[in-house]
Amino acid sequence: MMPALLLASTRAMRATRFIAAQAISRTVTKSDTSPVTAADFASQALIAITLAEDDATRGISILGEEDAQALAEPAQQGVCAEVCAAVAFALDRPSVAADEVLDAIAHAHTPESALGTRFFALDPVDGTKGFLRGGQYAIALALLEDGIPTLATLACPNLPPFTIGQQHELRVDAVGTLAFAQRANGAYELDLRNPSADAREIHAACGSSTNEIRVASSIESAHSAHDESLRIFAELGCATRHLRLDSQSKYALVARGDADLYLRLPTRAGYSECIWDHAAGALIAQEAGARICDLNRNALDFSTGARLTNNHGILCGDEDLITRILDVLRR
Numbered sequence: 229m230m231p232a233l234l235l236a237s238t239r240a241m242r243a244t245r246f247i248a249a250q251a252i253s254r255t256v257t258k259s260d261t262s263p264v265t266a267a268d269f270a271s272q273a274l275i276a277i278t279l280a281e282d283d284a285t286r287g288i289s290i291l292g293e294e295d296a297q298a299l300a301e302p303a304q305q306g307v308c309a310e311v312c313a314a315v316a317f318a319l320d321r322p323s324v325a326a327d328e329v330l331d332a333i334a335h336a337h338t339p340e341s342a343l344g345t346r347f348f349a350l351d352p353v354d355g356t357k358g359f360l361r362g363g364q365y366a367i368a369l370a371l372l373e374d375g376i377p378t379l380a381t382l383a384c385p386n387l388p389p390f391t392i393g394q395q396h397e398l399r400v401d402a403v404g405t406l407a408f409a410q411r412a413n414g415a416y417e418l419d420l421r422n423p424s425a426d427a428r429e430i431h432a433a434c435g436s437s438t439n440e441i442r443v444a445s446s447i448e449s450a451h452s453a454h455d456e457s458l459r460i461f462a463e464l465g466c467a468t469r470h471l472r473l474d475s476q477s478k479y480a481l482v483a484r485g486d487a488d489l490y491l492r493l494p495t496r497a498g499y500s501e502c503i504w505d506h507a508a509g510a511l512i513a514q515e516a517g518a519r520i521c522d523l524n525r526n527a528l529d530f531s532t533g534a535r536l537t538n539n540h541g542i543l544c545g546d547e548d549l550i551t552r553i554l555d556v557l558r559r
Contacts, residue, residue: 229284230379230410233369234418236278237383237406240271240367243318244353244385247310248362255360256298256307263356266307268294270314271352271367273329276336277319279348288371289343291534292336292350293504300330340534346373351504355475357448362386362400364473366480370507375531378411380508384477389419390428391486398473407480407512415483415515432518433485434546440467441549444478444487456493463556479509482545483516489545491553493523500535506542519547525554
């Protein structure tokens with residue numbers, strides 16, 4: 229089953245790069261005022277098309293973020309044409325019919341009530357604003373079985389492969405990276421510069437003795453309470469180096485030891501995270517040896533539908549560091 233997920237993610241990466249290379253990337257504004265680009269639609273279509281080609285994944289429902297109805301509107305013909313061109317490019321076809329693309333997007337937007345106990349959670353472009361600004365974004369795909377992520381791929385088209393070492397800035401890479409994991413079987417990263425090379429097993433930086441905490445942080449202040457996190461680190465009395473980036477790429481940095489912590493503090497009462505924003509990254513980081521829990525010390529519960537309604541906030545990273553942070557929060 230993993231080869232199908234890797235192929236789907238690779239095709240989606242190719243499509244998003246194709247769209248990013250265009251002079252103009254058209255967007256549609258969703259009902260919640262957030263943007264959705266041609267890259268989001270193309271990525272979701274390609275994931276659905278590719279999974280439908282493989283006997284092991286065909287027929288499994290997909291809970292994808294995007295709705296085809298927005299793209300089918302007559303006013304969005306230009307966006308639809310851009311999506312079709314990107315899908316054709318990724319599939320190495322001369323062209324792709326709009327109906328095929330729209331049907332694929334719709335197939336990957338299964339109603340929550342029809343999902344069953346085994347389905348894929350998909351964020352076709354996690355970090356759309358990062359994509360638009362030419363920064364970091366991710367294509368996140370995870371198989372959930374009885375509420376537990378069991379397979380995951382995390383494609384990060386602009387994230388430098390392997391380690392960023394001692395760099396203080398995250399450059400935008402020309403190739404990107406693709407991480408994947410299977411439950412109880414470790415986490416790995418592919419060298420996309422050398423497709424024939426074997427995948428490398430990756431490990432989180434657990435038990436680090438450094439006095440500097442490397443924190444993978446959201447760029448968008450609406451995604452995490454930055455002021456509150458700064459107060460936590462001040463009480464810990466440790467120097468911090470923040471790696472600011474969008475998307476589940478933050479999980480990738482933790483999983484391969486480039487960051488010690490990913491901390492996501494809710495910015496408003498009652499907010500619940502969407503499962504497609506965390507399922508893939510959480511499994512990969514966990515299989516790499518990181519601890520993942522919420523602010524109440526509970527494991528992430530993916531059995532509650534489209535949102536993590538039983539969880540409040542997210543901590544991912546070094547075991548000892550997370551224990552210290554939870555002690556600060558308790559006090």
